[in-house]
Amino acid sequence: MGRTLLSLVGLLFLSCHASITGAKKGVTVEAKGAKLHAKYRDPKQPIDVRIQDLLGKMTLEEKVGQMAQLERQNLTADIIKNYFIGSILSGGGSSPKKNANVEDWVDMVNNFQNAALLTRLGIPMIYGIDAVHGHNNVVNATIFPHNVGLGVTRDPLLVKKIGAATALEVRATGIPYAFAPCIAICRDPRWGRCYESYSEDHVIVQEMTQIIEGLQGEVKTDMKGMPYVLGKKKVAACAKHYVGDGGTVKGINENNTIVDQAGLFGTHMPAYLNSLAKGVATIMASYSSINGVKMHANRDLLTGFLKEKLGFKGFIISDWEGIDRITYPPHSNYTYSIQASILAGVDMVMIPYNYTEFINGLIDLVKKNVIPMSRIDDAVTRILRVKFATGLFENPLVDYSLINKVGCMKHRTLAREAVRKSLVLLKNGKPGKPPVLPLPKNANKILVAGTHSHNLGYQCGGWTIEWQGVSGNNWTAAGTTILNAIKATVDKSTQVTYRKNPGKNFFKKNNFDYAIVVVGEVPYAETRGDSQNLTIPDPGPNIIQNACKAIKCVVVLISGRPVVIEPYLDTMDALVAAWLPGSEGQGVSDVLFGDYGFTGKLARTWFKRPDQLPMNHGDPNYDPLFPFGFGLETKPTTQHNKRIEL
Numbered sequence: 001m002g003r004t005l006l007s008l009v010g011l012l013f014l015s016c017h018a019s020i021t022g023a024k025k026g027v028t029v030e031a032k033g034a035k036l037h038a039k040y041r042d043p044k045q046p047i048d049v050r051i052q053d054l055l056g057k058m059t060l061e062e063k064v065g066q067m068a069q070l071e072r073q074n075l076t077a078d079i080i081k082n083y084f085i086g087s088i089l090s091g092g093g094s095s096p097k098k099n100a101n102v103e104d105w106v107d108m109v110n111n112f113q114n115a116a117l118l119t120r121l122g123i124p125m126i127y128g129i130d131a132v133h134g135h136n137n138v139v140n141a142t143i144f145p146h147n148v149g150l151g152v153t154r155d156p157l158l159v160k161k162i163g164a165a166t167a168l169e170v171r172a173t174g175i176p177y178a179f180a181p182c183i184a185i186c187r188d189p190r191w192g193r194c195y196e197s198y199s200e201d202h203v204i205v206q207e208m209t210q211i212i213e214g215l216q217g218e219v220k221t222d223m224k225g226m227p228y229v230l231g232k233k234k235v236a237a238c239a240k241h242y243v244g245d246g247g248t249v250k251g252i253n254e255n256n257t258i259v260d261q262a263g264l265f266g267t268h269m270p271a272y273l274n275s276l277a278k279g280v281a282t283i284m285a286s287y288s289s290i291n292g293v294k295m296h297a298n299r300d301l302l303t304g305f306l307k308e309k310l311g312f313k314g315f316i317i318s319d320w321e322g323i324d325r326i327t328y329p330p331h332s333n334y335t336y337s338i339q340a341s342i343l344a345g346v347d348m349v350m351i352p353y354n355y356t357e358f359i360n361g362l363i364d365l366v367k368k369n370v371i372p373m374s375r376i377d378d379a380v381t382r383i384l385r386v387k388f389a390t391g392l393f394e395n396p397l398v399d400y401s402l403i404n405k406v407g408c409m410k411h412r413t414l415a416r417e418a419v420r421k422s423l424v425l426l427k428n429g430k431p432g433k434p435p436v437l438p439l440p441k442n443a444n445k446i447l448v449a450g451t452h453s454h455n456l457g458y459q460c461g462g463w464t465i466e467w468q469g470v471s472g473n474n475w476t477a478a479g480t481t482i483l484n485a486i487k488a489t490v491d492k493s494t495q496v497t498y499r500k501n502p503g504k505n506f507f508k509k510n511n512f513d514y515a516i517v518v519v520g521e522v523p524y525a526e527t528r529g530d531s532q533n534l535t536i537p538d539p540g541p542n543i544i545q546n547a548c549k550a551i552k553c554v555v556v557l558i559s560g561r562p563v564v565i566e567p568y569l570d571t572m573d574a575l576v577a578a579w580l581p582g583s584e585g586q587g588v589s590d591v592l593f594g595d596y597g598f599t600g601k602l603a604r605t606w607f608k609r610p611d612q613l614p615m616n617h618g619d620p621n622y623d624p625l626f627p628f629g630f631g632l633e634t635k636p637t638t639q640h641n642k643r644i645e646l
């Protein structure tokens with residue numbers, strides 16, 4: 001038996017042995033797939049040479065397997081091996097176990113990867129997750145403000161640093177791919193996902209695509225659509241949801257965006273050009289439609305414009321069961337869903353569970369020449385290009401070396417800075433009265449009231465630990481509620497009283513110097529956040545009225561978007577829009593008490609009444625309560641000019 005063959009057999013045994021035992025905790029097991037000396041295994045070869053070499057070796061089954069992304073639940077090593085699965089995801093809240101630690105994540109990803117490396121060609125799988133405001137599925141991760149607040153900062157450098165911090169925490173758990181950023185242009189706050197949008201204004205959203213360079217690495221020249229991921233501390237990003245997801249009728253999620261060419265290419269599209277210039281590795285198709293054409297079946301925009309006209313070279317991924325929803329009822333003609341989406345240009349399909357139906361269905365359509373092999377080869381070429389660019393072939397397995405990055409103080413300090421800059425001061429003192437903010441730290445007795453003043457889950461919002469978000473403080477040891485932040489800020493001599501939901505009588509028996517009232521929306525995600533009335537949920541309005549009619553009050557509003565506040569505005573002495581600030585509530589008290597000044601300017605129009613919607617700056621009859629760009633300022637009482645360097 002020749003040396004080469006012997007060494008190959010030996011290696012095969014080694015790799016099997018290593019993978020069957022599974023990667024020992026924290027140990028990087030050198031995974032060696034078959035055909036070690038093939039060109040596609042050689043990192044010195046140009047990526048396209050490696051792709052063509054590998055593609056030429058692949059069977060139809062192996063190619064179609066690369067196009068399938070399955071959810072981690074119920075997934076086994078056998079499924080990965082037998083169906084040559086190319087990608088796995090954690091849907092919102094899908095973690096290895098409840099309160100999983102970072103090691104649990106690393107071990108889970110390594111175990112799936114070892115199964116993928118056992119396949120004939122040893123193609124590594126790519127694991128994806130929604131890290132949309134930090135690594136938000138992971139307990140103790142740094143939770144940054146949602147995009148609705150980051151757009152207010154108008155600080156691309158800050159957002160780029162947030163991308164870099166997020167990439168580090170995602171990689172620390174062994175994951176090389178994040179379904180972020182959402183670059184939707186939310187044109188109607190009735191949309192349940194408006195908080196995932198940086199702004200109603202595409203120019204701000206274009207600036208915020210800097211986060212892609214934080215996530216993937218800084219490009220030196222225009223990447224012109226070529227995927228670019230710089231090493232083991234960066235992740236492949238995903239600009240989503242292509243295109244026009246934020247422009248649907250009445251903000252109804254996944255609905256129809258009726259738009260002319262100017263609206264489509266002038267408002268909803270520009271940020272995708274910025275994303276391609278920054279080398280975004282993947283783009284996710286939107287559930288929504290453009291002028292009645294489902295985006296998941298929209299060949300003109302997926303292939304004609306994005307791939308052929310703009311030259312996008314990464315891969316297009318469907319949304320969760322996105323191809324099923326091409327038809328109504330969803331999944332009512334799955335063969336058509338597969339045919340329409342793949343022919344339109346979708347390259348990888350997020351099939352949480354019914355993978356055999358997809359894989360067998362697609363193989364059948366290729367064998368019947370309904371879908372040409374050239375389309376499959378194009379999709380697999382794009383997927384392999386991203387996998388090579390992400391370094392997965394050289395480093396398919398991970399160790400524990402980055403685990404201390406998750407929730408580290410440097411990231412929390414950065415998040416605290418982002419919170420400060422995301423706050424918008426909408427009112428500061430009643431007419432003819434002096435400003436209320438910044439508040440004195442040395443008051444005798446203050447009240448902190450409201451359902452959102454001591455609830456980490458509420459201040460983080462949706463897409464946090466669970467898909468729909470959580471309530472309470474017991475899901476993470478780290479993170480600071482607004483109440484605890486205030487307690488840490490005021491003088492020791494100041495008595496801080498906390499009441500979640502104080503009634504009228506409570507104020508008759510107590511005299512406070514002032515009250516800080518923190519109320520707002522409870523967490524939601526996607527369609528569950530759609531709202532036609534945009535009211536502050538009870539008991540928020542009552543708490544505002546009870547407190548503000550009794551004593552001087554500063555209202556801090558926790559919400560994913562502008563909500564109805566006009567009826568209560570006159571009773572408030574001051575009003576702060578804090579959006580969904582995330583884990584670092586200290587950033588709120590930093591500004592309330594003058595350690596930093598208010599600088600934030602609205603990145604969204606604040607309407608008077610929902611019947612005015614949709615209403616965006618530049619519209620005729622523009623009659624907001626607070627216009628786009630509005631924000632009062634205060635001077636800090638202490639000087640700070642140190643920027644956080646990551």
Ligand code: GLC
Binds near residue numbers: 090240
């Ligand atoms: C969801 C969302 C998308 C997310 C995906 C995976 O339905 O639309 O933003 O990336 O599924 O969780």
